[in-house]
Amino acid sequence: MPPALLLALTLLISILLLIILVDVIYTRLLRPSSAPPTALVLPVVGGMLSFLGGPLALISKFHASCGECFTLPVLHKRITFLIGPHASPFFFKAPDTALSQKEVYEFNVPTFGKGVVFDVDHVTRAEQFRFFAEALKGNRMRSYVQMMVKEAEEFFGAWGDEGVVDLRDELSRLVVLTASRCLLGKEVRETFQDEVAHLVHELDMGMVPLSVFFPYFPIEPHRRRDAARKELAKIFDGIVEKRRQENREEEDVLNTFVHAKYRDGSQLTNDQVLGMLIAVLFAGQHTSSITSTWTGLLLLESHQKQKKGILEGSGKSATFLEKVLDEQRKVIAEHGDELTFDILQSMDSLHFSIKEALRMHPPLIMLLRYAHAPFDVTTSDGKTYTVPKGDIIATSPAYSHRLDHVFDKADEYKPSRLEPGAAEDAKVPFSFIGFGGGRHGCMGEAFAYLQIKAIWSIALRNFEFELIGDNAPEADLTGMVVGPYASQVRFKRRKLK
Template sequence: MAQELLTLTGAAGSFSPFQLAAMLGVFALLSMFVARVLSSKFPGSKPPIFEGTPFVGGLMKFAGGPWRLMEEGYAKLGDAFTVPVAHKRVTFLIGPDVAPHFFKATDEELSQTEVYNFNVPTFGKGVVYDVDQKTRTEQFRFFTEALKKDRLAKYVPQFVAEAESYFSRWDESGVVDLKEEFARLVALTAARTLLGREIREQLFDEVADLLHDLDDGMRPISVFFPYLPTSYHKKRDQARAGLGRIFAKVIQARRASSKKEEDVLQQFCDARYQNVCGGRQLTEDEITGLLIAVLFAGQHTSSITSAWTGYEMVSSKTRGPKSPYHAAVAEQQAILKKHGSALNFDVLGEMETLHLNIQEALRMHPPLLLVMRYVKQPFSVTTSQGKTYNIPVGDILAASPNFAHMLPTVFKDPAVYEPARFLPPREEDKAKPFSYLGFGGGRHACIGQNFAYLQIKSIWSVMLRNFDFEMLDPVPAPDYDSMVIGPKPARIRYTRRKLAA
């Protein structure tokens, strides 16, 4: 070998510097290629590699869609596998056997910031993913306090009023797309309970247009290049600035007034930091950013889950009088007999059947296809096949509630809409921790899930009491091209009728 090296070194003198540089470049690329192939075939204690063609295979698999990637990777390699994407490693952890640490770990162990900071241009500076962990914890406390039980009870009449007003404009019968209808209705309820009375009554159209541009600026490419100078990003930035100006005036007027409103905006106006920022009030721009964050977290989730609940529930009518749909209607009749037409926090709390129907829709159709973390401290997982893998620092972790909920090893007949699976003695969601992730789980479970359930139950209570429904199309397929996984277009017929006790 030494002789061959000397021969090559001697021969190098016959090449020009450019030729030598080119040869060294080719040699380096070949070395990297061989190293990548060897690391793929012999990952050691790390999860197995799912890539195909080195360097470009992972990117091509992502381009084909995360769902297809997970189907192929899970079928071939099981619960845990890694997809190299350029210079990064994305490690998928699928199912409850490998999920616990993902959902229970502290932010010092698995961080959200590195994978979700693409939201900063949308939410704004100084909030959520643009602040340190202590400040973010305080800001999440503001959310939690705004969504306590006593606060939620005051939001319910606003949910009901908006729903009754909206559906009073429907004809005696008609055909609608639930996704479109709920997008409009939930925007109205969100404006009333989150953004404030002033926005709902005076500035709704203007704010709705700006929020649309803000939302439209959240494209798949934004995850990797949030500041790319595209037309969508330019309109996003203009919309964020416009919202800041509008809310600054509303907040100033609120703080100058002695009147207190029953909405999340008021809670943010009155809130103060406790352990950071010297105990000061939130700035106008911080309040705007937090309102945008809670709106993005809640509005899409509620509107899409309302639509999925309707499509799955109404489609079940074909099963006969014991179907989930008929059970929900019967429950409304019983509630009407007991409480009359009242719809408040306590009455909604008695609607177990409707709650289970929503929960099952969330099992089948969680809004987020992937949730992610950045590994700051190494850890190990043991798969359902008994294999143990070490997850290194620097990996990006990806878990999929959607995919995990469709595993027959977790839920029996997972493609069947069956709300009774959550009841004793089955309780399939409790077989293993983190089997059910409709609103996430662990340290970062959605703090607005009670708000969402009340909102959706309010809407569907009004609908079931005033209309009968019939599906004209099959249950629609999920739209995996969207950032939030909603249903593709589908038609449903409504017929007005008054439900009797």
């Protein structure tokens, strides 16, 4: 071997050994003895390789070996997982000054834009959240329901008398239409719908796993994302400017952001209005479309299996789908075809069917924070650990919702487990975290439930559905937001009586 090549090889090996040594010292030897146990992985790259195998797989593996609180080294960072309701309360209760979203979600800045949400300090973000809270006040919500119902009636009215559809794709389209009407405004819904829907899809496709670590890396999805963001800015600049000049009132979230004022009297810029809308759209669109789809799939799957005698207790009681249909019949008998805010709120059977679908299949696998100060965690077995400052803190709705010591037969779809009298989710705080919880609970939770109730109320009143095959599709774990694989159902038009 030539001396120069031997020298280069020796230097490379020395650098690698030095990196490994620093990694071991940093992630293990310098960790205080009171810190959570560290997952045993290969130095430097082991944590990243574990992630490539899927977050749920790695959580399952290290939860079994390390317990409810453990730390995974990922490149130069440390991610400490808090699994289950006993380990995670501080995650949900802590203020931004202790556990912050900003540092771990800054990869959203290219998509949302500058000066909003994760590109501002805690105080400014709190004011921006206040703007959104204004958009969800009682009277506004009642007007949104009217829009939701109108969109759903028109959408399902365009279906034929019978056929086969991909439920995931159909409900995703419907949720986009509803979001355009309620959030983005009638200008988008009536004039720019197709163009804006395409550009938002490009933003969506521009958020890939690499984006979390390198949001500006020069890859094609990022290039298309940035181009779409610029085109959206051109469209909304004209819409926002026209609304400012006309100073007219509209019952949509866009209107709230256009006229919102900070405590010092300043307003959002046109581009920041767009950024806020994109943030709200991303927060709600996937949750609503995915949860709508799972609600239908799981109701149909459990109904068909129970009728065929596949499920335990088959034939002994009404299926969950039958309970939902009976509820619709009672509502129709009392209110006719009318669907209002109050009527949708009264639908408990449908509500718990939606919530159970969200328990089993929350769209977000992980929620993240950054620790600005050390804090203590006590697990269900009484062990207490001190999580050091600087760790990224993670909890997983998808994994925690399937813990058998929290939910009885957790892998079984059983909406009755959430009803008063059972309320398995209420026995230990933060057992159900489908909409987050505590200080950062999702403000759009009520909006999402109303939207999904409106969709399924209208669908079930006008169609019979049948799942093709005995089983609902598996969850597609390859995406940043987790939904079902293609989900075909057969429909036949009829009027529920």
